[in-house]
Amino acid sequence: MKDQIVLVKPETFNNENHWYPKALNATIHPMVNFFLNLDERKIVSRYCHLNPMVDREKLREVLAYKSKYFLWGGADLFNATSEDGNRQMVVIENNSCPSGQKSMPLLDDNKEDGSYRLLIERTFKPFIKPKQGVAKINGKLGVIYDKNHMETSGYAAVIADVFNEDVLLIPYYDSMENETVKFENGILHVLYEGEWIPMRAVFRYVTQKPWNRLPLHCKTKILNPIVACLAGGRNKMVAAKAYDMYNSELREFGLKINMPETIWDISKAEIPLWVQKMGGHAVVKIPYSNAGQGVYTITNEAELQAFMETDINYERYIVQSLIGNYNWSSRSEDGKYYHVGTIPTNNGSTYVADIRMMVSSTEKGIRPLCIYSRRASEPLADHLTEGSNSWSMLGTNLSIKKGENEWGSDTNRLMLMDRRDFNKLGLGLDDLIEGFIQTVLSTIAIDKMCKNLYNSKGKFKQKLFKSLNNDITLLDEIML
Numbered sequence: 001m002k003d004q005i006v007l008v009k010p011e012t013f014n015n016e017n018h019w020y021p022k023a024l025n026a027t028i029h030p031m032v033n034f035f036l037n038l039d040e041r042k043i044v045s046r047y048c049h050l051n052p053m054v055d056r057e058k059l060r061e062v063l064a065y066k067s068k069y070f071l072w073g074g075a076d077l078f079n080a081t082s083e084d085g086n087r088q089m090v091v092i093e094n095n096s097c098p099s100g101q102k103s104m105p106l107l108d109d110n111k112e113d114g115s116y117r118l119l120i121e122r123t124f125k126p127f128i129k130p131k132q133g134v135a136k137i138n139g140k141l142g143v144i145y146d147k148n149h150m151e152t153s154g155y156a157a158v159i160a161d162v163f164n165e166d167v168l169l170i171p172y173y174d175s176m177e178n179e180t181v182k183f184e185n186g187i188l189h190v191l192y193e194g195e196w197i198p199m200r201a202v203f204r205y206v207t208q209k210p211w212n213r214l215p216l217h218c219k220t221k222i223l224n225p226i227v228a229c230l231a232g233g234r235n236k237m238v239a240a241k242a243y244d245m246y247n248s249e250l251r252e253f254g255l256k257i258n259m260p261e262t263i264w265d266i267s268k269a270e271i272p273l274w275v276q277k278m279g280g281h282a283v284v285k286i287p288y289s290n291a292g293q294g295v296y297t298i299t300n301e302a303e304l305q306a307f308m309e310t311d312i313n314y315e316r317y318i319v320q321s322l323i324g325n326y327n328w329s330s331r332s333e334d335g336k337y338y339h340v341g342t343i344p345t346n347n348g349s350t351y352v353a354d355i356r357m358m359v360s361s362t363e364k365g366i367r368p369l370c371i372y373s374r375r376a377s378e379p380l381a382d383h384l385t386e387g388s389n390s391w392s393m394l395g396t397n398l399s400i401k402k403g404e405n406e407w408g409s410d411t412n413r414l415m416l417m418d419r420r421d422f423n424k425l426g427l428g429l430d431d432l433i434e435g436f437i438q439t440v441l442s443t444i445a446i447d448k449m450c451k452n453l454y455n456s457k458g459k460f461k462q463k464l465f466k467s468l469n470n471d472i473t474l475l476d477e478i479m480l
Contacts, residue, residue, distance in 0.1 A: 015114075027419050071223055152205045271307070283298070299324070
């Protein structure tokens with residue numbers, strides 16, 4: 001059924017189908033619950049108390065920001081510290097159409113559809129509300145996806161409940177023949193039971209090169225629109241530039257997106273030089289990959305050589321400073337940052353863990369939805385030995401690519417925001433607040449980049465995008 005279009009009816013949501021078994025009966029940690037219910041005024045007061053150089057009014061403005069394009073995102077954050085003890089939540093990336101619902105314990109046991117419903121009611125419903133002067137499309141609602149059936153089917157069931165109508169759950173994989181999806185006069189149509197059905201709006205979880213089969217200009221409302229991916233949500237190259245531009249605007253207000261030192265627009269031949277400049281320790285990324293694919297941690301000559309021998313179609317890369325153990329992290333312009341890691345196990349092992357914080361834009365500003373964490377498969381070594389596999393110590397993504405359009409997940413490394421796992425992360429309330437603000441700032445940076453990529457008539461600025469990301473292979477993939 002996962003590869004077929006399915007009609008989802010109201011009152012069919014069953015939480016057992018939309019959460020990992022590990023998360024289904026987990027009890028939310030009181031501190032996480034407290035954070036997710038914190039009033040915006042308290043967040044501002046607390047953050048400005050601990051960071052007195054931050055402009056209070058600017059921070060209020062930031063948290064009240066209403067996105068135009070990048071309405072739903074999930075930042076991956078590292079809890080890092082410097083040799084001087086300066087702890088920071090560092091933004092590794094912010095993902096358009098992120099996963100996370102199936103890993104989040106319920107905040108209220110009486111609301112069994114959890115933050116699935118929050119996202120649909122607070123963000124999707126206002127987004128698809130008909131606007132004055134715009135012709136209304138008479139069509140169905142749908143959820144279109146290329147992975148993560150557990151969550152996408154959950155969204156479809158909740159949309160059916162919220163709007164009290166049948167919803168189409170539509171698989172649409174990369175390199176899939178257009179036999180069930182087509183665009184006519186800018187309207188998305190789906191072939192269901194022999195009939196082409198127009199869609200007035202779709203909730204999107206198409207994450208693998210979504211720009212090669214969903215257009216930038218579309219009358220059917222798509223959340224998130226494709227420009228959110230190109231402007232940074234699935235494009236690490238443009239995201240780094242968006243963060244840098246927004247940081248220039250934020251500097252006078254004492255705010256900043258914390259990110260690794262990033263060198264962009266690098267050809268493959270240049271990569272060894274930049275790795276050398278960073279002391280032989282760096283992270284190389286294919287800017288347009290996700291789900292843990294296309295990220296290479298380089299800590300020795302063998303790992304560098306293995307990357308250089310990899311056959312990759314794209315022409316441009318980014319190189320970032322590596323956050324590892326203090327003894328083998330990159331030294332950047334801001335000094336050396338290394339992982340705080342988890343609380344040590346009984347045998348003294350510390351693991352790298354990231355924090356995924358999902359947020360969405362609402363009528364009251366950007367608000368948190370859910371949080372989860374993932375740890376690396378191997379403990380963080382104090383010193384690297386010959387033949388060490390740095391990815392096993394630093395890679396945290398749970399997705400496993402089994403084949404074309406087939407994914408699995410290593411849930412053994414999933415760490416929940418429950419009473420048991422959260423304590424192992426060594427995080428406090430102020431760390432969660434810092435992570436939230438970093439997530440909001442990076443979300444705004446990408447949304448601002450989206451706005452810059454359209455002219456006053458709503459047309460995509462192809463020349464500007466090319467100047468930001470001159471990769472012929474990528475440009476040829478984009479469906480205008």
